[in-house]
Amino acid sequence: MSMILKVDPINPAAEVMKRAAEVIKKGGTVAFPTETVYGLGANCFDKSAVLRIFEIKRRPPDNPLIVHVSSLAQLDLLIDDNVERAEAIIEKFWPGPVTLIFKKKAEVPKEVTGGLETVAVRMPSHPVAKMLIDLSNVPIAAPSANLSGRPSPTNAQHVIEDLYGMVDVIIDAGETPLGLESTVIDLSRDRPTLLRPGPATVEEILRVVPDLYVPDFLFGKGQVERPLSPGMMYRHYAPNKPIILVLDENKLDIVLMKYPDAPIVCPEEMVQNFYGRRIINMGKLSKPYTIAQNLFRVLRSLDTLVADVAIVVGLPERGILFSVMNRLRKAASQVIE
Known part of the structure; x- marks a missing residue:
């Protein structure tokens, strides 16, 4: 059975959240709300816990995860990259629905990154997500809390429909405010590249990153050889009905x-x-x-x-x-x- 913890989305009770954080610390899995969709989280440095995410979701192992942080100090634990080119984006969009891809440190398991030498990182703004990361005292790897290929979950009932009995804890904080997964920008290459559009729109990003490259595959033209970020290659977001x-x-x-x-x-x-x-x-x-x-x-x-x-x-x-x-x-x- 999965433990379901109901909390207020704005002022989550710390005592309740500590129970979920202890599960993360002990190598368990926790489904939690962010401002985008619900995520299925585990300690990003615990290979066994990360592999459990893939097992629960039935997710292809080459499909990288996003690591969620609550501070720039946690970002430093993950990346081996020059953050200067990211400063304008971070100032504008963090905390918020933008994921940035950097070259990773060796300590970040390749299970998290789908075998890539880069890591995708986001600082969520949702109070529940932020408190969970703070209390766990570790960056949390978390894809969407659904079976792979299914529509992403925007409330706890969606998580229950897909994952009840498989995930250790489900934190119920109602509907997510934005309802779409984060915008993903790759900063590990010569030119900043949009890999997934999201709540932060192309028009908004271009004001901060004028040289942003928007590839043709985002318009349904062409294909990529391997997923460089979540949601790039496989059929996603689909109901069972055609x-x-x-x-x-x-x-x-x-x-x-x-x-x-x-x-x-x-x-x-x-x-x-x-x-x-x-x-x-x-x-x-x-x-x-x-x-x-x-x-x-x-x-x-x-x-x-x-x-x-x-x-x-x-x-x-x-x-x-x-x-x-x-x-x-x-x-x-x-x-x-």
Whole structure:
């Protein structure tokens, strides 16, 4: 059985959090909320505990983990790199939903990094995540707390659905505020490179990192040979039900005729376009962060519907919706362009 600890998301009780921290110290696993999604955490220096994460999630061993820190002193334990080029990003986005990739120190196990000589690091802003790291007194390696390939968890119930009985502790602090995994920027190469879009948008990052490189594979073009950060290669974020993602609106009517009973996933502003069909409202285009926050809950809800497939309407790829579309491309069984 998994121990479930319920805490206030803003003012978590230290006595309760100490119980979870003791599990981390003893080599156990703890699912905990961050501002992005729930993470499945373990001591990043404990190889056995890290391997347990991969076993629980059924995660490919070459898919690197993100290490979560609560201070720059902990960052120093992990990286063998010049942090000067990262100072502007850290000042702007830490604590927050941005992961940075650096060259790693030898002490960081390769089990954490998928065999790479780099390590991905983030300083979360969620009070529960910060307290857990502080009380554990160690950086915590933590991918999303779901079975690999499934939609990421944005509340404790999602974690329970996927991992109950396998993880030692689940900290329940309600819904995560942002609902999408962190933005990942690789600083280990000559030019800063975006490897995963997230809540910190490309437009925001470019103001701080004008020479940011945004590779074609983030737009669904081409592929990488091996994952350099989480979420790069494998099919991710997918419900069990097949999804057809329609990017070309001129082909939408053909898809609708082919699947007359399929539910339609679309923004609130488009609901009237599908009169008589089952609609799953993603949120408002006029408030795009609502779509990001709802995305994984919506994808998980598709598995409760009686239907062979679901149709998802493509969104404009700008701002936070670029990050949403990145997830939808990876979740889709078929993309119609």
